[in-house]
Amino acid sequence: MGPRWLAGAVVVVVVGLFWVMPLPGRDGAFRTPASRPSDAIAGSSGTARATKPAAPRPTGSLRIQGVVRDARGPVRGVRVSASRVDAETLSERPCPGEGEATMFDERLLDADCLLDREAEVAGLVELREGEAPVFAETTTAEDGAFVLQGLPPGAFTLWALGEHGAVMRPRVPAGGDAVELLLEQGFQLSGVVTAQDGRTPLPGARVTVLHEAHTRFFDALADAQGRFRVGPLPPGRYLEVASARGWRPGLFREALWLDADVEVVLTLHRMERLEGQVFTPQGLPAGVVTVNLHSGIGSGDVRSTRSDAQGRFTFEEVPDVEHRLWAWDSKRTAYGDAIAQPSLEQAFIRMKPTTFLEGTVRDEQGRPLDGVRLSAQGMVLGDAPSPEAVTDMAGHYRLGPVLASELKLSLTRAHFLNRTEHVSQQDASAHAWDFTLSRAVSVEGLVVDTEGRPLAGVTLRLAPGSDPSIYINRDRAAQQDENTVSDEAGRFLLETAGEGPARLWAGAADFMPEKVSVKVPATGLRVVLRRGASVSGTVLDAKGQPMPSVEVQLWNMAPGSGEARAGTVDAAGGFSLRGLKAGRYALEALRGTPGLEQSASSIVELGEHTQAVVSLRFEEGRTLEGMTVDTEGHPVPDVQVRACLPLDDVPAWQLSAAECGPRGTGVRSGADGRFVLKHLVAPTYQLVAWKEGRSFTPARSRGGKADASSLHVAPGGSDVRLVLERSPHLRARVVSADGAPLPASLWAPVPMPVSSPDGVFDVALGEDARQVLFRAKGFLDLRRDVVMRPGVDLDLGTLVMIRGRKARVIVRDEAHPGPLAGVKVIVDASYEGTPPPDAPPVPLPFIGSLDGEGAVELDGLPLVPVVLTVSLLASGRNQGVTLLATHQETATVTLPAP
Known part of the structure; x- marks a missing residue:
């Protein structure tokens, strides 16, 4: 029952609720933006408008009737409704795409799927798509009674939402006539919607809270301070979607079961225009090529556009975050990429000729090997297929296009040892790349259960002369020699380098792992897996109701074991753990809630074939x-x-x-x-x-x-x-030399930079703060030593920042006399390690692409001589150095030939 807390930022989730309560305004009065959550209409970009969900319509002849009570008796005026999920509900939609998500039956709202689908799901919620349909709703009478009519056959989820409490009851069959809904305290979900600085409120933003499993939507509008409140809501797991005109909709999630009031901060990113220019490998504008864009904030979408005759391109309304861009020419003989953020810079892309790796693969006797598979790993390829090639009858291959500066190449073929090679792109086309593979020795056999039935999907590892677990952290390509999975007929083939004694490990879900001593080479091995013991059962709450959203762990209580098996609990509270060894275990159910990790445990004794059934029940406490x-x-x-x-x-x-x-x-x-x-x-x-x-x-x-x-x-x-x-506060007012307020940011020692549009700061600092750093675009960094004392504020007064100078640095390459437009470089300003007395700090290094003239603008340079060092980002070679004099505005740096 030890504490195992999920760290991370608070995440807001949108939940389907009937009761929405905005926070009071400055005069203390509560203002409800709409009589019902579905009446609130908002759009994030002005092109999409949220639509009202259709009103419940009778679709059958059945009804559910009952009464709503709280601890004091029947409650009037509570809104009661009946809903249920279907194939179109967000919680039931499968995760799009193929591969692992399909294999494991992953759902759209599962955490792993949402990593790449956050923007898609937020857009669906904003358009009110995927909400669980409501079949009937009503309000309780004076005696707390309610009747939900016009229901079709089947089970429904009932929601009772009142001013002072809420409850959700799943799996209530239509036709019930004595349903009692006992209102719980519920919880309030409140918070603030802000800009990406985490501090600037976004008034009028729309927040939708949705229940993860039953997918009801509940809406609220942020007030003038960006604050909102939704609730009371029934306990559960929720998602939140926030949107505002001109801002990218955001989806927020946390893995807690919410049963107490929580406060969240929902941060949105402004939508901006991103402009740029793409250049050919010769440094000329690349006209009419496709440019792709992908943002790294929870979206799997790729946007594309075409450059004009001057190689210029524009992406409208993209979030103000870093984006990756890449471009191909029409025949895919040239490729380039860049990183850019709309509010900070233009994007310049310099394409390079795509290269191919060619050569021959032979065995140790020099004979060509056909069927050898060569694949590149760790390459950023944009929308290109992963480079892969197979040798022909002459052992020849041609692999490409090769895009990464450093290439990790894997070679595999049956009955031969895998091989991994590291190739530099600069050397890739310099000569033929020939390789030799060494023949392997093999271990072949069959995996079956105790009844002799073949087992597919069993993982097998081979370790010469020792425990195979030592191979877990080896290079993956090398692991393939000693690792495999049994096929549909239970057959397996393991290949390794040397002959002699070895240990074979086999394991699969629902079976006990097995270790077998073998002598390599070996054929006809028969590995038998036993199902062993199992533990299954149900997790219940203090009232005896099934508990979903619970993690189950089974701890081996043998001294120093540290072994634990984890399992999931289904919607009915059920779990099952199989393939267990005999022994004494602690079975534990865990559920994270605000402020506390709840747990329930039981000791389980397992014999070799015990099929234990255990019920874990959480205490009311x-x-x-x-x-x-x-x-x-x-x-x-x-x-x-x-x-x-x-x-x-x-x-x-x-x-x-x-x-x-x-x-x-x-x-x-x-x-x-x-x-x-x-x-x-x-x-x-x-x-x-x-x-x-x-x-x-x-x-x-x-x-x-x-x-x-x-x-x-x-x-x-x-x-x-x-x-x-x-906490002691630090106050300061930052101005320029003429006394005008200066938009600036405080960078140290606060965890995140604090920005101020008018240069006024009032920031809580820790008592261990010893120095603060102020920054403003075009100005020299300003540092101040501070001494913070408990309970004592420190006022630095008015701080005058000195404008730095600008300098344009033109970069040339001795080895390639053409323009370097779009080439990626690092430009570092320094005092060559010996700054003069009282010298102001130099700006951070510039890391990015040169503009159309092969130059970069540096701002905020000190008004003293500085040394500029330029190197190519791709390789770090060819450092060019020049001294920038005090009043010099333009400098040319030439990179020497290698």
């Missing part, structure tokens, strides 16, 4: 209430609080456990500073608390025993006060 206060005892709202087990209480069979710290998502204290932690079952917990601009001080807190970073408390205890001191 106890609650712990407390307050977050400042040093004067006044409430501090919106503090996150987390509880975890002390390290000394972590069970011995868990070999590692994370320390308790301010990370993940905690329960949030309210406006009165009060917080509640529920479902606590251990005798003692560590509490930690955190909020931006505040420092948790356990020594000044009360209600428990303090250590250096936490407060140890007992559930059910009273008068818990967590004290948070105000």
